[in-house]
Structures are given as structure tokens and as C-alpha cells.
Amino acid sequence: MRQITLSNGQTVEVECLSCALTSGLIEPDGGVVLETEHFHAHxxxxxxxxxLIILASKRHIKCFDELTEEEKLDYIKVLSKIRKAQRDVLGIEYVYYFYNEDTTHHFHTWMVPRYDWMYEFGRSVESIRPVLLHARNNMNGGQNLLEVMSGIEALKNELKIIGGDKN
Incomplete structure (x- = not known):
């Protein structure tokens, strides 16, 4: 079991955070953004x-090459729909995508938006960790959390319009 601190300050103890989220054991703040037969986005x-969206496989796998053909097709369709919604309703011009196989969770892709305030930390992939820590340590309340929650609702609504949500 691992202890993980969520953005709301709550600490949870789980074997796999991805499994806990995709199974509904842990409900992400704002709920599920989009869910298909194979993937869960929050x-x-x-x-x-x-x-900042995480697209996680519902199956507990680690590597991209472990996806079935059906999952691969679903993955790219869902990733594309979420990206379109990020651009159309949140005005996100650029996104950094991250996927790593040595994670303690299972297969998932981070879709990290790039906002102007982030450029003070740099413009390369190396700037992402300081950006994430800054957000966790300095943006974890007040107006920012209201904006995060409104962003979740906007994405959920847009994704229902363009399809792909089984909820």
C-alpha cells in the first residue's frame, strides 16, 4: 500500500491510484470527465x-504495447476528443503529453496544459516538475480551485456534446 496526498490535502492509502480512480473507489474532485469501455479521464x-487531465486505462497494464487493438483505437479517439475540448472550451493552446512505463500506477497519459504563468519555470519538459509542485504548494485553494472545478464541468459538458461518454 502507498500513501498518496491528493490536491485537496486528503491522504489516501491504495495499492494503485489508477485502479482506485477507474473503479470508483476514489472519486476525483469534480468527478469523471469522460469514461469509455476502456478508459477513464479525470x-x-x-x-x-x-x-490537467489524466487518461487512464481501466485494465491494469503498464505499457502501450499491452493495449489491445480495440483499446488502441479507443485511446487515440478519446485523447483527441479531450484535446479538442481543452482547446475549444478552455482555450488551451498547447499541451504536454506524458506517459511513462515505470510508474507506480498503471497505463495513463498526462495531458498537461501550458499556461503563460508556467513559462517562468522554463519552456522545456524539465519545467514541468517545478510547475506541478508550484501548483500543489501555491494554487491549492480559493479562486484557482473554483477555476479548476469550472474547467472540469466545461470539459464534461463539451465531451457529452461531441460524444464518447458512457455516463
Missing amino acids: QDVAYPIKG
Whole structure:
């Protein structure tokens, strides 16, 4: 079991955070953004950045090459729909995508928006960790959390319009 601190300050103890989220054991703040037969998308529970979406496989796998053909097709369709919604309703011009196989969770992709305030930390992939820590330590309340929650609702509504949500 691992202890994980969520963006709301709550600490949870789980074997796999991805399994806990995709199964509904842990409800992400604002709920599920989009869910299909194979994937679960939610606002990142650790870092309060508007539009920072985690797209996680429902199956407990680690590597991209473990996806079935059906899951691969679903993955790219869902990723594309979320990206379109980020651009259309949140005005997110650029996103950094991250996926790593040595994670303690299972297969998931981070869709990290790039906002102007982030450029003070740099413009490369190396700037992401300081950005995430800044958000967790300095943006975890007040107006920012209201904006994060409104972003979740806007994405959920847009994704229902363009389809792909089984909820």
C-alpha cells in the first residue's frame, strides 16, 4: 500500500491510484470527465491545474504495447476528443503529453496544459516538475480551485456534446 496526498490535502492509502480512480473507489474532485469501455479521464487529483487531465486505462497494464487493438483505437479517439475540448472550451493552446512505463500506477497519459504563468519555470519538459509542485504548494485553494472545478464541468459538458461518454 502507498500513501498518496491528493490536491485537496486528503491522504489516501491504495495499492494503485489508477485502479482506485477507474473503479470508483476514489472519486476525483469534480468527478469523471469522460469514461469509455476502456478508459477513464479525470482532472489530475494531485495537481490543481485547470484542464490537467489524466487518461487512464481501466485494465491494469503498464505499457502501450499491452493495449489491445480495440483499446488502441479507443485511446487515440478519446485523447483527441479531450484535446479538442481543452482547446475549444478552455482555450488551451498547447499541451504536454506524458506517459511513462515505470510508474507506480498503471497505463495513463498526462495531458498537461501550458499556461503563460508556467513559462517562468522554463519552456522545456524539465519545467514541468517545478510547475506541478508550484501548483500543489501555491494554487491549492480559493479562486484557482473554483477555476479548476469550472474547467472540469466545461470539459464534461463539451465531451457529452461531441460524444464518447458512457455516463
